Amino acid sequence: MELQKVVIKVPVSAGALDLNAIGAEFTKWIQNSSLPGVLIDVADYSHMFEGPGVILVAHEYIFSLDQQDGFNGLKVAYRLNSDEPLAQRFKQGLDLVRSGIALLKQANIEIEFSEDQCWLGVADRLNETSDTHEQLFTAAKVAFGDKVTCLKKSESKALAMIKVRLS
Amino acid sequence: MPDAKAWRDKLETKLVPQIAENIHQFESQMQLKKQGKVSDTLFAESRLRLGLYGQRYDNGHRFDGVQARQIEFPNPYTKGHETHWDAPGMVRIKIPKGEVFPDQLDLMANLSEEYADGVSHISTRQDIQLHFIRIEDTPSLMLRLAAVGITTQDACGNSVRNVTTSPETGVEEGEVFNVDPYATAIFRFLLGHPDTMEFGRKFKISFSGKESNASGLTNMNDMGFLAKKQMVDGAERLGFKVLVGGGLGAVPHDAKVLYDFLPLEKILPVSQAVCRIFSRLGEKKNRALARVKFLVAKIGVEKFKDMVEEELKTMRHDPRWEALIQNLEVTEEHPKTLASIARKGEDAEFNTWMDFNVRQQKQAGYYLVTVQVPLGDLTPKQMRGIAELARVRASDSVRLTVDQNVVLRYVSGSDLVHVFNELKRLGLGEGCSGSIQDMTACPGTDTCKLGTSSSRGLAFGLQKHLQSKGKLRPEIEKLKIKMSGCFNSCGQHHLADIGFYGVARKKDGRDVPHFQVELGGRWSQEEGSYGLPITAVTSKSIPALVDKLTDYYSQNRKGDENFYEFIKRIGKKEAKDLLEEFKEIPDYDVAPEYYSDWYDHRPYSTGDKGIGECAGEVVSLFEFEIGKAERLYFDGQVALDEGQALQAIDLGTAAMVAAAGALVKVQNKDIHEKAEVLKEFKLRYEGKGLFSANFMRYLYQAIESTRAANVENARQTLQEAQLFIEEVHASRDRAAAALETK
Numbered sequence: 014m015e016l017q018k019v020v021i022k023v024p025v026s027a028g029a030l031d032l033n034a035i036g037a038e039f040t041k042w043i044q045n046s047s048l049p050g051v052l053i054d055v056a057d058y059s060h061m062f063e064g065p066g067v068i069l070v071a072h073e074y075i076f077s078l079d080q081q082d083g084f085n086g087l088k089v090a091y092r093l094n095s096d097e098p099l100a101q102r103f104k105q106g107l108d109l110v111r112s113g114i115a116l117l118k119q120a121n122i123e124i125e126f127s128e129d130q131c132w133l134g135v136a137d138r139l140n141e142t143s144d145t146h147e148q149l150f151t152a153a154k155v156a157f158g159d160k161v162t163c164l165k166k167s168e169s170k171a172l173a174m175i176k177v178r179l180s
Numbered sequence: 181m182p183d184a185k186a187w188r189d190k191l192e193t194k195l196v197p198q199i200a201e202n203i204h205q206f207e208s209q210m211q212l213k214k215q216g217k218v219s220d221t222l223f224a225e226s227r228l229r230l231g232l233y234g235q236r237y238d239n240g241h242r243f244d245g246v247q248a249r250q251i252e253f254p255n256p257y258t259k260g261h262e263t264h265w266d267a268p269g270m271v272r273i274k275i276p277k278g279e280v281f282p283d284q285l286d287l288m289a290n291l292s293e294e295y296a297d298g299v300s301h302i303s304t305r306q307d308i309q310l311h312f313i314r315i316e317d318t319p320s321l322m323l324r325l326a327a328v329g330i331t332t333q334d335a336c337g338n339s340v341r342n343v344t345t346s347p348e349t350g351v352e353e354g355e356v357f358n359v360d361p362y363a364t365a366i367f368r369f370l371l372g373h374p375d376t377m378e379f380g381r382k383f384k385i386s387f388s389g390k391e392s393n394a395s396g397l398t399n400m401n402d403m404g405f406l407a408k409k410q411m412v413d414g415a416e417r418l419g420f421k422v423l424v425g426g427g428l429g430a431v432p433h434d435a436k437v438l439y440d441f442l443p444l445e446k447i448l449p450v451s452q453a454v455c456r457i458f459s460r461l462g463e464k465k466n467r468a469l470a471r472v473k474f475l476v477a478k479i480g481v482e483k484f485k486d487m488v489e490e491e492l493k494t495m496r497h498d499p500r501w502e503a504l505i506q507n508l509e510v511t512e513e514h515p516k517t518l519a520s521i522a523r524k525g526e527d528a529e530f531n532t533w534m535d536f537n538v539r540q541q542k543q544a545g546y547y548l549v550t551v552q553v554p555l556g557d558l559t560p561k562q563m564r565g566i567a568e569l570a571r572v573r574a575s576d577s578v579r580l581t582v583d584q585n586v587v588l589r590y591v592s593g594s595d596l597v598h599v600f601n602e603l604k605r606l607g608l609g610e611g612c613s614g615s616i617q618d619m620t621a622c623p624g625t626d627t628c629k630l631g632t633s634s635s636r637g638l639a640f641g642l643q644k645h646l647q648s649k650g651k652l653r654p655e656i657e658k659l660k661i662k663m664s665g666c667f668n669s670c671g672q673h674h675l676a677d678i679g680f681y682g683v684a685r686k687k688d689g690r691d692v693p694h695f696q697v698e699l700g701g702r703w704s705q706e707e708g709s710y711g712l713p714i715t716a717v718t719s720k721s722i723p724a725l726v727d728k729l730t731d732y733y734s735q736n737r738k739g740d741e742n743f744y745e746f747i748k749r750i751g752k753k754e755a756k757d758l759l760e761e762f763k764e765i766p767d768y769d770v771a772p773e774y775y776s777d778w779y780d781h782r783p784y785s786t787g788d789k790g791i792g793e794c795a796g797e798v799v800s801l802f803e804f805e806i807g808k809a810e811r812l813y814f815d816g817q818v819a820l821d822e823g824q825a826l827q828a829i830d831l832g833t834a835a836m837v838a839a840a841g842a843l844v845k846v847q848n849k850d851i852h853e854k855a856e857v858l859k860e861f862k863l864r865y866e867g868k869g870l871f872s873a874n875f876m877r878y879l880y881q882a883i884e885s886t887r888a889a890n891v892e893n894a895r896q897t898l899q900e901a902q903l904f905i906e907e908v909h910a911s912r913d914r915a916a917a918a919l920e921t922k
Contacts, residue, residue, distance in 0.1 A: 014186075018294065040781040044244045051252055053268065053823055054237060056312075056626060057779040058299060060554045060640040062607020063561065065298045070312050072253060075297055081559060090298075092314060094183070136294040136480055139186055139320075157286070170286065172293055 015099050016148060018136040020172060021106040022079060022088035023114065028124035032067045035078045038120050041067040047116055048109065050074065074164040076113060082171070087113050087126060090136060096134050099148070100155035103133055107156075134167065134174030145173040151176050185318035186386055194327040200502030202333065202372075206230055208811045214265075217814075221480030222807050224260030225799040229339050230271040232318055234260065235311060235627050236788060238267030240666030247780030259315055268312040270627060271296075272335040273325060276362060277345040277368040277387075277812030278306030279511065282567035284328045285578065289560035289567075295321050300563055302556035302584045303671055304620060305342045305377075305384070307335060311627050319728035333372055337567030338379040338544075340370045340455070344397070344489050345387040347579035347587040348548060350513075351541040355389035357418055360467055361508035362447060363387040363405075369448050369504055375455045378801050380462045380470035383455065384427070397582060399435045400675070401425045402472040402872035403454060416758035419443045424454060425476030426485065428669035432710045433473035436481035438488065444612025448501045449789065454490035456849075457484070463535045473921065496850045512576035515590035519545025522593030530600050534816040537744045538596060541589070549574070549588040549599055550613040554643070555621055555636050556584030565606040573599055582672070583620045585613060616659045616730075617646050624682060625788070627778065630784065633693040633719055634848060637778025638663055645723040656730045659743055660703055674710040675701045677743040678726065683716050684786045687765045693719040693777045693784045699755055700747030712747060714755050720774050725762045732758055800848070801831045802912060809905050816898050826889035833899035838903075839908040843871075858883065870915065875900075875907040 017158050024060070039055045051072035058064045066085070068077040079088040089109050097100055114126050134176055135145070142148075146166045153161050157179050166178035184207060188200065209226055210733055212218045240251045254267035254838040273288065280288075295317045296310040302307050313321070322332055334340055342363045343363045366385060376383070386401040388695035398404025403422035409416055442450060454472075459596045461479075461630055463470040476484050522538065525532045537550045550568060558566075570578045575590035577767055591599055603609040604904055612618055619642065622628065624635030642661065646652070662681040664671035673679030680695035692714045701711030703710025717725055737746050747755060768775055777784050816831030837854055844860040846849055862881075865871040878900035887893040 035781065035783040040245055044246050051254070051266075053251055054242065055781070056297065057637070058557065059779070060636075060643075061299070061557050061559060064557070064559050069298055070268060070297065071821075072268075075312065081298065081561065092295075134895075138290055138294060139183060139190070169558070170289075 014140050016137050016140050016145065016173075018091050019095075019099070020088065020090045020132075020136055020174065021103065021104045021110055021136045022082075022086040022099040022132040022174075023107075023110050024127045024130065024132075025078075025085040025087070026127040028122075030066075030078070030080075030124065031122070032057070033123055034037060035117070035124075036067040037143045038117060038122060039067060039076070041120075042069060042116065045151045048076065048112060074109070076109070082132075082167075086132070087117075089113075098130040098155075099135075099152040103152055103156040106133075106179055107131060129180055130164065130176065130178045132174045132176050134172050136172055146175055149173065149175045150177070183317075184323060186324045187320045187464065190262065190650075191323060191327040198328045199331060199333075200323065203319055203322045203813050204815075205808070206322075208252060208738075208814050209807070210315070210319075212810065212814055213259065217895075218807065219803075220261045222256055222799055225337055226804075227259060227315070227318075228337030228806070229334055229369050230318075231268040231274060231335030232313075232315065233272055233336045234263050234629055235267065235269050235273050236625065236629050236631065238263045238269065238629070240264050240267070243782060243785045243787050248787055263653065265315060269315060271310045271318065271321060272303065273308040273310070273332055274332060274335040274342050275307055275330070275580055276343050277349075277363050278582075280308075280578050280580060281328075282571045282578070284330055285567035285570075287324060287328050289396075291321055291324065292563075293560050300558045300560075301623070302553060302558070302580050302586070304582050304584060304622065304670055306344050306580045306582060307342050308580070311675070313625075318337060323338070329550060331371070334376075336382075338381055338383075338384045339419055340373075340376050340385065343367045343385045343387065344401075344582060345725075347388060347581050348539075348767060349387070349389045349587075351548060351589055352390060352545070353540070353544060354392075354541075354663055356409055358510075359387040359389045359405065359407050361510045362420075362444065363503075364509045365504040365812045366405075366447065366451055369500055369508075370451060372450070373455070374801075374845070374852065375452055375459060377691060377804055378459045380458075380464040381467060383458060383472065386846055388578075389712065397675075398423055398426075400428055400432070401435065402427060403438075403451065404435050404457075405447065408441055415441060420447060422450065423448075425473040426482065427473045428672060428674050429470055429471065430468070430667040431473075431668065432669070432674045433477065435473075436476055436484075436843050438481060438485055443500060445505050445754070448504060449492055449495065449498070450488060452498070453495060453502075454783075456491055456495070457487050461487075463843065465664075466685075472519035479660065511577050511644065513577050513590055515575060515592060517595050518574055518594035519543065520546060520592045520594035522836075523597050525597070526645065527622070529609075529611065530597065533600055533609065533851050534596070536611045536615060536771055537613040538591075543590070544569060545593055546590045547593060549591050549596070549597065550581075551586040551608050551612045552610045553585050553608065555619075555639060562606045562608060564609075565602065567603055569599060569878040573602075583618070586617070592725060599789075612657075614660075615657050616661055617643055618660075619643060620660075620662040620676075621671035622664050624663075624671075628790065630668060630791065631682060632684055633665055633695060634780060635663040635665040635671055635680070635682060636776040637780065638680065638695065638722060641778045642723055642726060648728070649727075652730075653734055655734060655737065655743075659730070661726070667696075673698055673701070675703050676711060677701065678729065679711045680722065682719075683717075684784075685716065685765065688768065690768060691774050691784045691786050692775055693720055695722060697725070697759060700744045700746050710835055712755070714752060715759055715763060717759060718765055718774055718778060720771075721762040725759060731759065748841070753778045774814050800846070802842050802846050805845055806839060808904070809838035809842060809908070812838055813898065813901050813905060816894075816901065820891070820894050820898060825891050825894040828894035829882075829887055829889060829897045832894070832901040835901040836879045836882055836901045836904045840904045843908055843911060865911075872907050878904050 043052045066078040167174040256603035286487035300920045301309040389407045405420040423435035424438040424440040573595045574588040579587040619639045621635040621639035625631035659677040662676035665682045679698035697714045698711030702709035819828040840861040841857040
């Protein structure tokens with residue numbers, strides 16, 4: 014079985030992080046059905062230290078302005094297993110995050126992202142093996158081309174993720 | 181659910197067969213529910229008993245800020261009345277006594293990342309709750325918990341909920357004795373006990389080793405056990421003062437003394453007797469009056485005690501009554517560092533943390549460290565960090581508390597600086613445990629279907645406000661603030677100096693979030709300690725209200741008068757006059773922020789409230805038992821499809837025995853074993869015209885004959901099982917009709 018439940022996070026590069034303003038935007042996204050999927054609710058975790066920040070819960074995924082792992086970023090974590098190849102799911106996930114970035118720009122939220130890099134991973138300890146990081150990198154190259162370089166790997170115990178430069 | 185099968189295979193050696201079987205049965209029930217073969221009522225109560233709770237918006241309705249919308253979940257199935265199958269839900273993970281070990285913390289951190297939103301929430305009953313969980317993921321999640329010795333069974337629904345204890349038990353100076361192993365014994369004994377299957381509401385038990393320590397809250401539970409010693413014939417004897425009928429909720433009740441002293445060996449039979457009486461006489465129709473406290477209030481504690489004594493005489497002896505007490509499970513705690521006396525240093529922040537968060541144990545040189553957890557929420561990194569601290573600098577036995585914090589035990593004085601620095605690195609180094617800033621809040625409108633106002637939002641908003649004020653006066657710093665999203669009191673607002681519970685008001689056709697204020701409650705074991713309801717105020721005015729109230733208290737208290745005494749002295753009228761200005765709702769044009777809730781960007785609306793599942797569903801013993809028979813039959817069909825003929829025959833036979841059991845157990849709850857079921861079934865039904873003789877023969881044939889394990893015999897056994905189950909239903913209906921005619 015292929016690795017399941019894809020996670021993608023694009024780092025914030027500049028701008029003060031105003032979770033309250035982003036929560037308001039997420040609320041509008043539900044009103045306007047701005048993202049694909051069944052959008053359900055917004056939850057605020059700004060009281061947590063390096064927590065999930067503010068999240069938009071959909072049936073298919075959880076979207077967040079996430080503060081975990083020591084950096085802020087726009088993140089999508091898929092909740093459903095999929096028959097699609099991992100590389101294809103990475104592409105879909107990154108497209109979704111990019112849609113979010115575009116919506117935040119349209120809303121004049123003062124925040125910038127390092128769109129040339131991202132963290133890619135899986136929330137799937139069932140199918141995790143010693144070469145999971147390698148599998149992630151292979152899928153990343155299939156998804157985004159051979160120019161992709163691996164910058165960093167996640168620590169043990171944390172979700173299996175790799176940080177990649179996309180071009 | 182291919183993941184669940186894979187997890188089961190992977191974890192096989194670590195799973196207790198009975199627990200794995202329970203989870204497997206739930207998977208079967210999920211399949212049957214999708215096929216429309218299980219009622220919403222039965223399925224809802226079954227999942228609730230496994231800790232799988234509904235969450236806000238699971239009825240598919242949500243006000244998005246502009247309009248009320250239908251959430252278009254993909255699957256058509258339901259998992260309860262008006263509860264969509266696909267709607268995210270909450271899983272309550274039962275942590276008996278709040279005791280959790282490093283590997284368990286690591287595992288729950290993983291689960292929160294893989295299945296939830298990355299947050300593990302500590303509840304006010306020492307549980308861990310994960311939110312936004314898909315029901316399809318729950319079998320895998322439960323299997324993984326089971327592999328580290330954790331069950332979610334009886335975490336919700338009309339069952340015996342998590343047994344709570346003081347986190348200090350075993351290490352606290354002045355305690356009578358360590359109550360921990362007795363709490364474990366009662367948890368093991370009552371978990372899934374047949375006498376707890378027909379409650380009209382939930383049942384909560386608490387233990388405490390010391391009367392003056394309030395953290396056990398024995399006075400506010402359905403049943404409370406307070407450690408006690410007594411001299412009998414010149415010898416010291418251990419036991420418990422037993423309390424019954426306490427509880428918070430909308431109408432708080434102080435517990436009454438059931439036994440002033442109950443010897444240790446009696447605690448299990450007495451608990452069982454209380455459960456049987458509650459099961460038999462507790463209110464079933466009106467949920468608002470269905471807790472034990474109402475039964476005790478109605479008949480009086482003396483009469484209740486007489487009934488317990490009578491019940492004890494009629495109960496069949498259970499060898500576990502003695503076995504569990506004689507072979508107590510005692511957690512052996514091993515400190516990682518030699519004992520050493522703590523010393524403060526130059527760092528003011530560390531010294532403040534020492535003042536608020538560190539307490540000396542009775543074991544010299546060791547300390548209890550309270551990790552203050554904002555709103556009880558932990559990230560995976562924080563969970564793993566706490567686990568690691570427990571592994572290397574404390575005892576492995578980590579405790580979750582009823583005020584939503586974490587306690588590390590057996591920290592050597594020489595390790596305190598390291599522990600503080602590590603907690604700071606994790607963002608958990610706040611030095612204000614037990615202070616006015618260390619608030620308790622239930623989930624409220626964030627996730628609870630019953631929430632009226634945002635209790636968590638208010639708590640965070642108020643916390644930020646108080647932090648911005650800098651150092652507070654000592655008498656104010658000591659106050660406790662607690663809030664609940666509705667009158668049900670999950671946030672324990674009755675017990676706070678300043679308590680709030682969510683209500684709503686309208687102005688000019690718009691909903692406005694409010695909180696009812698209660699003042700002068702006490703975090704104590706003593707009676708009469710609930711707060712005095714004063715008035716409802718706007719939610720957004722509460723920071724200013726707290727400022728005014730605390731200033732007034734500081735300026736007008738007499739001597740060392742505490743807040744409880746102060747409120748008692750000034751009385752309700754003066755307190756109400758003081759808060760009058762906060763009832764005022766400004767016009768929308770002037771202050772629109774009053775018309776939305778904390779950290780919610782939608783205009784406030786009460787339209788999102790659903791039907792709560794705190795009360796569970798009242799499901800009869802018959803429904804539970806016949807449901808079991810139907811699951812076994814279903815599993816038999818699956819086995820037949822997979823070519824497992826022998827297994828299919830066994831399951832078909834077991835389904836018939838379970839169905840017969842459904843009929844006889846409602847007449848005699850003490851019947852558990854297969855042989856007893858068959859004997860009673862024969863006695864009560866054979867030759868009485870109450871059950872078709874033909875179908876009865878199917879059961880006896882299946883039991884007595886050894887059928888060759890082939891597909892044909894398997895199919896025949898399953899067909900017979902199906903007919904037998906149908907006849908059980910019909911027999912039950914006929915008996916009910918006959919009763920109505922009479």
